[in-house]
Amino acid sequence: QVPWRASMVSRASAQGAMVPGVRVHGDKVKDVEVAVDEQFRPVPVPNRLGVPLVYKKLPGTGGDDSGIRTNLIVRFMADPDDGFAPMDWQYGGPRGPAPPVVLARRDRLPFSSQDWATLDEYMSDWMDALSEADENRLEVSNRWLSHEAFKDRVRNERELRPTAFLSLQFPLGSIVVAEGLSAAELNGKEAEVTQFSRDRVGVTYPDRGVVALKPERLRLLSEPQALEEPAAKKQDTGEEKLRRQKEVERQEALAIARRFVECLFEDTFPEMGDLHLFGVGTSYHARAQEVLAVWQGAAKHMDLKVEDLADALERGSMPQFFEETCKKLADSKTPNSPYAVQLIRNNYAAVEWDTLT
Numbered sequence: 001q002v003p004w005r006a007s008m009v010s011r012a013s014a015q016g017a018m019v020p021g022v023r024v025h026g027d028k029v030k031d032v033e034v035a036v037d038e039q040f041r042p043v044p045v046p047n048r049l050g051v052p053l054v055y056k057k058l059p060g061t062g063g064d065d066s067g068i069r070t071n072l073i074v075r076f077m078a079d080p081d082d083g084f085a086p087m088d089w090q091y092g093g094p095r096g097p098a099p100p101v102v103l104a105r106r107d108r109l110p111f112s113s114q115d116w117a118t119l120d121e122y123m124s125d126w127m128d129a130l131s132e133a134d135e136n137r138l139e140v141s142n143r144w145l146s147h148e149a150f151k152d153r154v155r156n157e158r159e160l161r162p163t164a165f166l167s168l169q170f171p172l173g174s175i176v177v178a179e180g181l182s183a184a185e186l187n188g189k190e191a192e193v194t195q196f197s198r199d200r201v202g203v204t205y206p207d208r209g210v211v212a213l214k215p216e217r218l219r220l221l222s223e224p225q226a227l228e229e230p231a232a233k234k235q236d237t238g239e240e241k242l243r244r245q246k247e248v249e250r251q252e253a254l255a256i257a258r259r260f261v262e263c264l265f266e267d268t269f270p271e272m273g274d275l276h277l278f279g280v281g282t283s284y285h286a287r288a289q290e291v292l293a294v295w296q297g298a299a300k301h302m303d304l305k306v307e308d309l310a311d312a313l314e315r316g317s318m319p320q321f322f323e324e325t326c327k328k329l330a331d332s333k334t335p336n337s338p339y340a341v342q343l344i345r346n347n348y349a350a351v352e353w354d355t356l357t
Contacts, residue, residue, distance in 0.1 A: 026098075032102065277318065
């Protein structure tokens with residue numbers, strides 16, 4: 001047991017502070033300190049499991065990547081609906097290795113390489129269950145991708161990875177008792193869980209400060225009870241309806257953007273209903289081909305992100321986003337850059353746009 005130290009993190013950590021996370025590149029997963037900012041995006045499956053994990057791609061290649069044969073991050077970015085990573089995460093082959101990626105928790109609790117290993121193994125088992133299910137794949141996913149199912153797995157495998165997901169083994173506010181400590185006066189004494197590090201649980205005793213203990217020395221006595229909401233809070237307020245509506249709109253935008261990017265990678269024509277959203281629906285066919293060629297160039301050579309497309313769809317700012325993309329592609333000297341140059345010279349004439357709303 002050791003006194004509380006700065007590397008331990010509580011949910012009340014100051015915004016902007018470094019938090020324990022991981023860096024993933026090729027087949028290597030490394031514990032690092034991460035500064036979470038607005039550029040981080042949610043990782044779909046962990047968020048379905050109740051783990052608010054977010055990621056950010058780092059610029060560059062992360063050093064010599066010529067020996068990389070495996071991209072662990074690809075499977076980790078699987079879509080909860082079908083178990084496959086979106087096209088913009090299909091690295092390897094002609095696209096080359098995935099760039100370095102850092103991951104951390106949005107709630108600022110630690111995320112470790114042990115947490116990664118537990119999640120990765122769980123997701124692999126979920127994908128195996130999906131592949132074996134001839135029917136009712138949605139039912140399989142609903143059964144696997146729940147907070148309770150994942151928490152049960154973590155607790156059942158505590159002996160295998162004792163430091164994995166300490167916040168699920170010993171939730172904040174839980175009452176625990178320590179056993180087998182060299183500080184005999186703490187053995188058998190109840191304490192409250194208040195903080196975490198990657199491999200220690202910070203507990204508070206009534207008569208002393210926070211002490212960082214190994215999870216193997218702790219036994220869970222009770223978890224904090226969820227408070228009953230007042231009746232007024234349970235009512236479906238206008239604010240709650242607006243939140244749900246925005247979430248539905250976000251999911252719709254992501255689905256459309258993902259579908260469009262997949263078409264770009266597969267060199268297939270987008271769905272008719274999506275054409276005007278991306279400026280490809282103009283009756284001037286030569287212009288439509290130029291616009292589509294720019295999107296394809298951005299997807300294949302400039303790492304066009306589904307999330308950025310979805311943001312532009314939600315905000316109604318797709319024309320501005322396309323013009324920015326066009327200018328970057330024109331400067332890139334990649335195979336499709338001449339189409340971007342032509343569009344810029346013609347001031348994007350005859351390009352027509354529609355919005356989601």
